[in-house]
Amino acid sequence: MKRVQFSSPLLPYLFLAPQLAVIVIFFYWPSVRAIQSSFYLEDPFGFGSTFVGFDNYLGVLLSPEYLSIARFTAIFTATVTFFSLALGLLLAVKADAVIRGNAAYKTLLISVYAIAPPVAGLIGMMFFDQHIGPFVKIAAFLGWDMKVGLSYFDTAFAMIFVAVWKQIPYNFIFFLSGLQALPASVREAAAIDCRSGIKRFWTVIFPLLAPTAFFLLIINVTYALFDTFGVIDVMVKDKAANNPITLVYKVYMDGFRGNDIGGSSAQSVILMIVVFVLTVLQFRFIERRIHYT
Amino acid sequence: MATIEIDKVSKIYHGNVPAVSEVDIRIADGEFIVLVGPSGCGKSTLLRMVAGLETISSGTVRIGDRIVNDVEPADRDIAMVFQNYALYPHMTVRENLAYGLKNRRTPKPEIEARVAEAARMLELGPYLDRKPRALSGGQRQRVAMGRAIVRQPSAFLFDEPLSNLDAKLRVSMRGEIKRLQRRVGTTSLYVTHDQLEAMTLADRLVVLNGGRIEQIGRPLDVYHAPASTFVASFIGSPAMNLVQGELHGSKLAIGPALIDLGKAVPTQGAVTVGFRAEDLQAAAPGGTAAEGGSMPLRVDYVEELGSQRLVHGMVGDQAVTVALSSDATLRGEMPVTIPIGRLHFFDAESGRRLPWSSAEPHRTATAPDLLETAR
């Protein structure tokens, strides 16, 4: 940490106490409860529970339905991450390149950042409404009979579309500030060394942006996994049916809506493990992350 | 290799105050030109216009016999060394050196040969596979130089390439750059705000002030005949003493001192008088001024540099610094003399050099000429 630090027997604990208290009560306690419940089969009303060992886990992992949701989650996460990163980067690079109107573009492009996922979902839902959705009309014009809510593919498309839409500004902001933090002279050196802008981008600028891109990759994966809950909840209109959903939504469906505490707890724990692995990877990379200054 | 012609070049940022105004410089093939001036005087802007990194507001830049105003930087056939080196942090030294060549579709074996040659010249062999962050400042600087050399461009452009180095390294890298440029003979435009660097490196130096050229000339010419008080105070260390004087006939009054110039000068009345610290001598106390005027100096403080001592004091109410050899005796109040021939006169208002001035603009062959014979 710092070269010089205070040393005091009590103060650091005092400063940490509020945060730790909140975390222990509202994070660790519930998390431990979740792990505990995952080994029990519980009556919805909490009248009794039976220890079932790993049954809940087996039930989940052997269910083809769960596996197909897992598969969709993976695809959804990969697609949302890829497109929101790519588009965010594209816009950031362009905004970085223009001088005139730079501020206006910036403002327009980040304005959507603050929109809540359910609001995004609501707007998306209207855009993809089977009867009045303008996007559906455009698609029909192109010969695509879009049936969001009925066709698995179309619904997935709409969800991904909205999730990407919502996330672009975030990536845009980070990429833009990442770009602007790059030493101007390195970019100029590249301008002298390489005529093709595209080649320059891939050989010099992008590698230098790698730390930002990596950071964003993690953020976007987390976003796609968890924060899209609101988007999905709104877009499936309360009826998952054969619409695609993600693992978190499934936890919610089974636990909250279906009152299957044990099963959903097991799913929570599985998610915890997935996120844990992701985080370990993240820390590993961050440790190894190149400091380009 | 090529000539560079900078013709009435100006740069105006955002329709505002001009950063560079109507600059004209003709750089001969193989010449080493140093742009020098205080911070913000437009040195980098000018250099970057030549490089193509900055648009030219008006005027033309010609490299060889091509007008390059609208040519992409990569197509100008120049190489540039940046102050912070601008090495590609994610590439090894070898890749850094080869990058520009690869983009130019130079054949592989040739790239390898040129990289090897540059590495040999700059003694970078052992570091070729390291990334820049594993190099010391001096080594990075050498890689930056190497990156310019491998390209074998028509011209080198340097923007304060040494200012991130510590004093000792700066001195030795200065020598290296000079030797290297002599060896490859590439036309060079070099920016620095360090007058010592400018003096030692330049074939000709260009002193910039507020976006305009204050003086162009060979280093010693500039040193010995600065065109203005600005140049006089900028070139040379310690800076030339500049004091207010009064000319009456053939007499020059500086505060309490009255100096006989021997002959009348065209200008009369108030002038700015300049003389260099090392041209002043301590007069024997009570002795008469030898071949120059004598001024009483109240010593304020002394800086011992080992090889010499700088005596800071006041003549009347004007600060004057005298450089004495380290074995000269000092007293609290001492007369100093100045050879008449070493006095410079400047217009009190405009600061421009007045025609009557130190008789001997330069006395010996300048360094570059000498060097030709020395090798």
Place this chain on the structure above:
Amino acid sequence: MATIEIDKVSKIYHGNVPAVSEVDIRIADGEFIVLVGPSGCGKSTLLRMVAGLETISSGTVRIGDRIVNDVEPADRDIAMVFQNYALYPHMTVRENLAYGLKNRRTPKPEIEARVAEAARMLELGPYLDRKPRALSGGQRQRVAMGRAIVRQPSAFLFDEPLSNLDAKLRVSMRGEIKRLQRRVGTTSLYVTHDQLEAMTLADRLVVLNGGRIEQIGRPLDVYHAPASTFVASFIGSPAMNLVQGELHGSKLAIGPALIDLGKAVPTQGAVTVGFRAEDLQAAAPGGTAAEGGSMPLRVDYVEELGSQRLVHGMVGDQAVTVALSSDATLRGEMPVTIPIGRLHFFDAESGRRLPWSSAEPHRTATAPDLLETAR
């Protein structure tokens, strides 16, 4: 005001290599001590131990007659000036100056008086209500100084306070620091890696190398009688020429040159010979060596500094630099002479100074003494 005694102080980071080893320095009341040495030699570590910002691994530090090893920095009655000034960016200059006093519960009127006094001394009056970011580098430096002064501490500690300034400003701030310290008379410990700063500022300088003291002494003593090749090459610019020589009786062989020392020296065989660039003179071609030995110099390149020229060349296969006045004539191959009395000998292995060495360790009153009389 107080004395500072540093007694067998060592610092070992993480049970590893020592950063500072058994350093002893006794600083007299009001004395200005400069710690100088290359990067990483432990200067800052030592200073920070005195400040209380770093724990002391062994040894004791005494300020006045109090052992302060376990005293909080704030209670040591010292003030420190940092390289990057460490001004509080959100406070005005006035608040920056007053902050330390306020924490000490100094009465308000006194704070105001002291701030006003410091502002006057440092000419900070017009900037008192500005925030640091609205100040130039030199002004920031002065605020940092002011923050130290208002506290009226027993000692000032400076850690490279000038190295963030540009060359010109550095020279002038150097003068200011010196004058200020004289005026307030506060014991000072000053860290720099710039030998020129060390020479000009120090009453005594301490040359550190690898965490150990290489030499302590008055600047000119160190300059004229460096205790080792390390000191010899570190103090003085250009650095002292150090070449391999061979002593046979009263003869000294340096490459092709044979120099008669006049009398035999205690050491024989291989030695390192040192001589300063400015002690060398150009001999008239074909003329005989005057009172010293003559060496043939093959000129490599020349640096024109205006006031003098540095001639870089080779004697045999060893690099030698000669400082000549700017009107000396140059040739590609020229003999240079060295007064015998200005030769330094060092053990070829250990680099320690050998007893027989240049006769005159110092020749005149040193600057501080002079200054006392000069005021």
Place this chain on the structure above:
Amino acid sequence: MHRTRILDHAVLILGALFLTLPVVVAFMTSTHEAAEIHSKGLMLSPGGHFVETYETVLTRQGGFTGQVTGARMMMNSFILGIGFAVGKIVLSMLAAYAIVYFRFRFATLAFWVIFTTLLLPLEVRIMPSYEVMSGLGLINSYTGLIVPLLASATGTFYFRQFFKSVPEELLEAARIDGAGPFKFFIDVLVPLSKTMIAAIFIIMFVYGWNQYLWPMLMTTDERFFTLMRGIKQILQVWIGSQIPDYNEAFALAVLAMLPPVLIVVIFQSWFIKGLTESDK
């Protein structure tokens, strides 16, 4: 260097349209009548019912108690957003201060205890969290809405990164100037962190404002309903067997996005700065 400008602008304009058009459409649509939207779909032009619709949405007394007006929900959203942001900043600044500026035995442990919370979003542990909350009697209270959301380390993480970038010498100078841990924190660190605090405030405010699932679960008392809850309510109509008041839905959506969007847009420079400072 300057050739591709037109293409650049084209891409940017398309991007800006892509991102903002839906929002514009939402706004325009909200100014039409429900029946018109129902039959004609989304609108691109203003509809002239702006005042009525928004007045209704803001002031119509919904719910049983008549206390669920749009304005009330908006106020609750504000309380949640601001309460959360302020709480987060206070807690995490203190914790980050302890971690960065103090030497103590369990520093590493504390670090890990705090940072593992980055692992698991609330959605995943929503059921047990709810139980814990009701066990503590915090259902239907602003405390219950706000405090559990604080149980994550993002703020601490940002502040830790920021504190690490504060020049070491400032602490050293302050110590020599006689500042203890409290003084240093109040006199130096807090004022220095202003931009960072502003940026985190914005991020956290948006986060708090946008909370969806948690307030839905945590409030049964209409007085605590937030805008997101209101939107959920409207959405329900969509699902069921009645016609939705599209205009009101969009008006509410516009109201729900307006404050955070305005804050982000107005303070974008702080925001961007804060984001980058905390990135590394």
Place this chain on the structure above:
Amino acid sequence: ATNISWWHGMAGRNGEVINEVAQKFNAAQTACALTPVSKGTYEEALASGIAAFRSGEQPNILQVFDAGAATIINAKGAVVPAEDLIKEAGYDFDRNAFIEGVRYFYADSDGKFVGMPFNSSAPIMYINDEALKKAGVEAPKTWEEFEAAAPKLKEAGYIPLVQAQLTWQFTENFFSRNNIQFATNNNGYDSVVDTKIKATDPNLVMMFEKLKSWADQGYFAYYGAGWNDNQKPFEENKVALWVGSSGSFGGLQKTAQMPFSATFLPYWGSIAGAGTNSFIGGAALFAMAGKPAEENKCVADFFQFLTSPEIQKFYHQATGYVAITKEAYELAKSEGYYEKTPVAEVGIQQLMLPAGEWSKGYRLGFYPQIREIMEREYGRIFSGETTVKDAFDTIEREGNELLARFAKTAG
């Protein structure tokens, strides 16, 4: 006054009517103060109620929809049976005052009312009068008749048939209208142990095969599980026949762009004994256990208040849900309400049809999740991802797994 709370799953106009009912109750007496709270959808209201119950924060009254009945009724100790509560409060309770279709669904196997029927609906078929006239066909009573009329309707430029909720209208009420057993253990009423859903019933499979082939021929359109997506085209006069809820009536009156009427949900003439009444839809109110006696008394007062003919009539007319007592029905009838709005009577008439062995109700644990499975598989059927046969195999398998799991938790 004693405060009691009521969590429900209604929104929009229906939510407002609930508030009005509560206000009427509060105005009618002073001892009790009732506060209704909307908890989202039916599913969410149930889930919130359960979550709250686990931590002792449950409301006094919880509205639970048909599909959630088993969950709450099987949780012994979660609720006080409405009948007991009312009797304890000193009121008389007459099961026979309720109309036939309402009587059994929320009762235990002995017929004791556990839940208090509240908003009751029936799946009925709305008719686009214009469309039928144009095509020159009569409203079908059976699916056979529909099959015959469909080509003409299509020719007239209409989508012949759309529905709103396949689970409720074409699965559960397929069993009731055609009088077919839905699940073992007496449709689940007798025990949770070993109850099995009979989703592969050949008649049900046939129904969906028909639906699928109608969809392929353009006689039937399916817009996914969202209710509104399916209702919209009917409102827009694109659909001839729409199976919706009797509770949709109020809304349709505002939105439909053409005159419409309604009739019973068709059945298969080919199935012997078909044409019985339908299960009651909508939801009932449950008095949650663990509340102090004086609050329970207030709940009983409210239930009593609810069943009063005036309130029933008001609610019936304000929402389109059917009146649950005969008295209320007679009252509305006597006032000539059905002459003005004949559509409003269709639901209640359908519920009052003679009951069959299997049309009283069903009681299946985790049924909301089983509905989710059905919705998923139905979606797959109509998007061509699976065959009807496979879909019902899956529904039966996964449904039975859930039922077994429920048996374990309840056991």
